[in-house]
Amino acid sequence: MTQNEQQGREDLAAAFRWTARLGLHEAVSNHFSLALTEQGSPFLVQPAGQHFSRVRASDLLVVNEHNEVIGGKKSVDPTALCLHGAIHRLVPGARCVLHTHMPYATALTCVENGRVEPISQNALKFYERIAYDDDFGGMALDDSETDRICALLKDKPVLFMANHGVTVIGNTVLEAFDRLYFLEKTCESQVLAMSTGLPLKRVDDATARHTRDQWENYPGLESNHWSEIHAILQAENSDYRD
Numbered sequence: 001m002t003q004n005e006q007q008g009r010e011d012l013a014a015a016f017r018w019t020a021r022l023g024l025h026e027a028v029s030n031h032f033s034l035a036l037t038e039q040g041s042p043f044l045v046q047p048a049g050q051h052f053s054r055v056r057a058s059d060l061l062v063v064n065e066h067n068e069v070i071g072g073k074k075s076v077d078p079t080a081l082c083l084h085g086a087i088h089r090l091v092p093g094a095r096c097v098l099h100t101h102m103p104y105a106t107a108l109t110c111v112e113n114g115r116v117e118p119i120s121q122n123a124l125k126f127y128e129r130i131a132y133d134d135d136f137g138g139m140a141l142d143d144s145e146t147d148r149i150c151a152l153l154k155d156k157p158v159l160f161m162a163n164h165g166v167t168v169i170g171n172t173v174l175e176a177f178d179r180l181y182f183l184e185k186t187c188e189s190q191v192l193a194m195s196t197g198l199p200l201k202r203v204d205d206a207t208a209r210h211t212r213d214q215w216e217n218y219p220g221l222e223s224n225h226w227s228e229i230h231a232i233l234q235a236e237n238s239d240y241r242d
Contacts, residue, residue: 005044010240017055017233031083041064042064063081083149086143086146087167094170095170098169098170106164107187117202118202128212131160133149158183168183
């Protein structure tokens with residue numbers, strides 16, 4: 001095993017543990033994966049039926065471009081194979097793919113024309129960076145559905161999936177997880193604001209783009225966030241690295 005793969009395993013295991021800590025998962029459902037090459041295969045993914053809070057680096061399976069498990073003895077959930085395998089292969093920059101049904105973001109996928117509105121500083125991190133799938137097509141278990149989803153992602157790092165949940169991609173685990181975290185915080189603020197029944201206070205386009213660019217060029221945010229997550233997990237119980 002290369003140092004790159006070991007680090008990827010530890011990072012992905014940390015993402016599982018912290019997602020469980022924040023309550024952004026659905027027990028043994030939802031999936032996180034990480035491609036070990038720029039070509040999108042092979043990739044790491046958790047075994048079917050394993051709880052997010054128990055995933056360790058050594059538990060992760062290795063899957064090739066034919067969706068065959070070539071590392072590890074357990075099986076992979078069918079939707080993880082179909083959807084994650086396709087995204088890794090077909091979407092540029094999708095080295096890490098995080099799919100969740102986290103509460104507030106999923107709530108916005110369950111309302112008519114649900115969109116992330118430019119009403120908070122966190123929301124502006126995602127201004128013009130989100131793709132929307134408004135047509136729920138059932139579980140992603142065939143090529144036509146996965147191809148459709150990949151086409152929607154294109155050059156966007158976030159996909160809102162109607163009546164379903166969200167998919168977030170990144171070049172690294174820390175990039176993807178940072179997006180996942182701030183996306184849920186964004187949606188939490190929006191749902192709370194909507195619950196007041198008062199008009200939403202939207203930021204104008206120019207300011208929204210300016211703030212988004214400030215987010216993207218702000219030094220150290222992602223790396224500091226990620227190193228602190230590792231530090232907390234390491235101090236409490238380092239078994240996620242095993």
